[in-house]
Amino acid sequence: MPExxxxxxxxxxxxxxxVGERIVAVSQGDKRLRRQAELPELESLxxxxxxxxxxxxxxxxxxxxxxxxxxxxxxxxxxxFFQTDHCPPLPHVHxxxxxxxxxxxxxxxxxxFGQVLLYPAGVTPPALAxxxxxxxxxxxxxxxxxxxTAGRHRPIKNLLLDGxxxxxxxxxxxxxxxxxxxxxxxxxxxxxxxxGWGKVLQxxxxxxxxxxxxGGTTIATFAxxxxxxxxFAVQLRVYGRxxxxxPICGTPIARLVMAGRSTFFCPACQSG
DNA sequence: CACCCCACCTGCGTGC
DNA sequence: TGCACGCAGGTGGGGT
Numbered sequence: 113m114p115e116x117x118x119x120x121x122x123x124x125x126x127x128x129x130x131v132g133e134r135i136v137a138v139s140q141g142d143k144r145l146r147r148q149a150e151l152p153e154l155e156s157l158x159x160x161x162x163x164x165x166x167x168x169x170x171x172x173x174x175x176x177x178x179x180x181x182x183x184x185x186x187x188x189x190x191x192x193f194f195q196t197d198h199c200p201p202l203p204h205v206h207x208x209x210x211x212x213x214x215x216x217x218x219x220x221x222x223x224x225f226g227q228v229l230l231y232p233a234g235v236t237p238p239a240l241a242x243x244x245x246x247x248x249x250x251x252x253x254x255x256x257x258x259x260x261t262a263g264r265h266r267p268i269k270n271l272l273l274d275g276x277x278x279x280x281x282x283x284x285x286x287x288x289x290x291x292x293x294x295x296x297x298x299x300x301x302x303x304x305x306x307x308g309w310g311k312v313l314q315x316x317x318x319x320x321x322x323x324x325x326x327g328g329t330t331i332a333t334f335a336x337x338x339x340x341x342x343x344f345a346v347q348l349r350v351y352g353r354x355x356x357x358x359p360i361c362g363t364p365i366a367r368l369v370m371a372g373r374s375t376f377f378c379p380a381c382q383s384g
Numbered sequence: 385c386a387c388c389c390c391a392c393c394t395g396c397g398t399g400c
Numbered sequence: 401t402g403c404a405c406g407c408a409g410g411t412g413g414g415g416t
Binding site (some may be wrong): 142146186187189204221223224225237264265266270275332371372 | 389390392393394395
């Protein structure tokens with residue numbers, strides 16, 4: 113589900129309701145996520161107030177007034193939302209954060225690829241050390257990308273998916289970025305010119321901004337913390353559209369598997 | 385170091 | 401109707 117725009121939409125939605133809110137209890141479902149904090153740790157959050165919601169790549173961070181950090185990654189199917197009153201018990205709910213105001217924040221995750229971890233004051237979550245530059249960082253420039261990829265041969269699409277270099281890009285936005293930049297997904301990174309990197313960066317930033325503004329992309333399950341679907345799916349130009357005509361030239365959109373992931377592109381527009 | 389592959393899960397759509 | 405299969409927005413550990 114969630115790439116940078118979806119996580120950012122969640123972050124903004126949660127911030128309006130959670131900043132200043134105090135946690136009174138945390139409860140846990142029976143099945144475990146791939147990585148998760150133990151319940152006694154999370155129960156130690158009782159009495160803490162949430163001071164800030166932050167995002168690094170696809171990680172969401174809840175900062176608490178005693179310095180702790182709750183690190184949440186939504187994996188493929190993770191969702192965060194407030195439980196509405198009188199709704200029936202939901203399946204696949206793994207954590208419930210009970211707030212002083214009566215709000216209940218639920219973490220639901222069908223496939224359980226997500227993570228909910230707790231770090232004490234002063235400890236930086238190790239996973240964050242691996243996270244690359246934010247797409248909107250001023251340090252991310254065509255020159256930086258060219259320097260980091262000089263002489264390397266991996267396809268640009270695989271590079272965009274590598275969050276250790278640039279954070280937050282997933283399969284949807286990698287495809288859309290390369291389409292907008294007119295670049296073939298298999299282009300070896302070492303062959304991309306400075307001008308090419310400029311185009312990629314400009315396309316990436318424009319698409320991410322538009323996706324955030326549209327509330328993210330809902331393919332099947334994504335929803336913001338109020339349960340609203342994102343509207344960017346209708347603006348997708350190639351992702352999931354194999355066989356459909358390219359919106360620019362009419363050539364059928366092609367599908368290719370790269371690094372085990374479906375890759376959608378226009379063979380005519382993205383020849384360079 | 386650079387890069388690829390697969391495991392980790394459940395659910396849904398398709399085709400036989 | 402049922403079953404087998406392929407596919408899905410994520411990482412991360414292990415192999416070449």
